[in-house]
Amino acid sequence: MEGVAEVRERMASARHSFEDVKAELGRVVVGQEKSIEQVFIALVCGGHCLLEGVPGLGKTLMVRSLAAVLNLSFSRIQFTPDLMPADITGTQMLTEDPAGKKLFDFQRGPVFAHVVLADEINRATPKTQSALLEAMQEQSVTVAGKAHRLESPFMVLATQNPIEMEGTYPLPEAQIDRFFFKLVLEYPSREELGRIADLTTSPPPGALNRVLDAPTILKIRAWVREVPIAGAVKDYAARLVLATHPQKNGGVATAEKYVLYGASPRGLQSLILAAKARALLAARPNVAFDDIRAGAHESLRHRIILNLEGEAAGVTAERVVADVIERVPEIAG
């Protein structure tokens, strides 16, 4: 059985790995530290991310760089209205073997990569969007009745542009719920813009160093699940999720008035797993209340559906989550 010293060592190792990834990404991605941290947390938790932000914020660059730093295979799919499911999953091609015999060979689609960037996912039709469903949930693709396993670690990062909604197909709630986090990328500050200008208008930096690899990520993924969490902290997370519901909330007026459906049980899983990952990456042996709160917005915001009154009043899911965090006590009364 592993001893306490080994546990201490592996925690330190996880922390160093994370620090290295951040440092390496910081060479090419300016700002967005929080988003980088959240993407890495989602990765070590085995989740997928929905990225939302205006064009030009470096979403693609961030994801591509992350894959490079982690030494993972990367593929990018630009979603368009005419994109077909087979364009994502792959298709059966008629080929000829050396003996001249014709047979169907499965040509893998771009989904067969460790990190898949689904750019502007809401531009494709629901049929194509749903092709990602099985891949995201089951980590396998079924073509012509045959299941093809995707490589581990597997992560989908889908982007959405919040300002061009004409001619788009908003993701159905069931599919949105499958994303571990929804990250909103903030516009860079003046200082960050200056650094971006320097970085992109001068000779390009050298190639990124590979600081991690797939087996290490899988190891960290296993360690995340071993981080202990106190019953009271778990209960706090559960009460946060319940408080997003209009009927079962713990006295949160905003949720009661403006929410149609609250966060699903996947929201709770996301809250706790992310908190565990955060504790591990900070080399802390257990989950704290702050860890739960730190990931609450990313875990819950896309799982809350506002009612008409909420939409009309301009209330956002962000505000509901903020109110829930403010109102729900750490220890149940």
Next chain:
Amino acid sequence: MTEETLPLRNKFSALLAWEKIKRRETILLAALAYAFLVSLALLPFRGALPSSLSPFYAPLVLFVVFAAAGFFRRPWRETDAARALAALDRELGLEERALTAADILMRDEADSAERYVLSEAGEKLKEVDVRALFRRRWSWQALAAPPLLLLWSAAVWFGAGADFAAKKSGPASVAENVKEFAQELKQKAEAERLAESLQVARALQALAEERLGGKSSEEKLGENLAAIEKRLGEKIAAAGGGDLDFAGRARDELAALRAELEALRGQLRPGGAALEKDLLQRLESMPRLGAALAQGGRVGENMAAGELRSLLDKLEREIAAELDRRALADAENFLSLLLRGGQAGGAESQAQIPAGRAGQKRADEKAGGQGEFAGDQSSARDRASAPPLRGGAATRIEGMLGEGASSGFSWRGEAKAGASKISEEEIAADYRRQVEEDLAAEKIPPALKETVKKYFLSLGMAEKK
């Protein structure tokens, strides 16, 4: 694992035990404060309780009730233990290590990651003294308890609420009546200089206060009152009538006579010279005194001033004796009624006392009969609203309307008659136009546009109907 974690277990046990002690103390002190607070508030209503019940029982009973309610309402729960551990984490910046470690300790087995938490928590809590870390914090109830105790003790010591109790409870109301009567008698005796009556009034007042202060029993009061009544009877019987007969005169008449007597005495010159003419004329203007002197002897020009003075002295002594006798008779009558009522018992007998006193007053006035002089006759209205026995003359201050400047102003408005100039249709059309403009300007959220439009269309339909 048991041996390794024993210090940590002990630390957690000490913390929880300390928190439980603090909780108990808080509840008990709050119960104590509320018990004294409510006891103080209830002090004026002591009369509603049986007289045998000591006022010391109230805070005791209330304390037991409040403490029981406190323990019932706030029992020690698991969440309290979690709260205490979370407070420990917060205080020491342990990031929920203590909370997690306590959770792990509740299980028999722990994996390596959990043992790491235990070792970290044990390390950080090794030197911590939970009692020093979480000192007692006195709530306002705890701080208020000692002053409330002192206040309540002082209130009980000085007999707060005893007056009310006296009014409320049957036995004490006898003492209250005696006290009231004694005060009236004392006032009257002081005003009319009635020595015997003053003594009796003081004795009655002392007895009543002794009873109201709880220093004597009801039986003792009854015995003392009976003794006084008996002595009064003897005294009244022993007081014989003087040379002059005042028995048939009304009390007011005697008072007026005394006033005339004093006025005349003021005009008498010292020495034994003959009476002056104007003094005799003055005496003629005092019909009551003239009549009284005529009853005692002849008054004329040849009478010496010293002779008149001694005559006036005698007259005054006899008037005072008569007034004193009547006041004592009143007191005897009152005590007789009171003691008879006390024997009969019940509310009926209590009601007799004031009625008896009023009746006594009227009987006294009737005994005097109608006055011989103008103004002596009391009207029916005066008799009906006869004031209680009080000394001193009534006074009346008359005001006079005078001339002076006054200021004021008035507002005058003019109302325009007729219907409103703007028709209802115009107003509705105006509103509709405004809404349509808003709809066009997209001030209304897209999701609500249809609803708003339907609403105003429905208004238009209602108008047509």
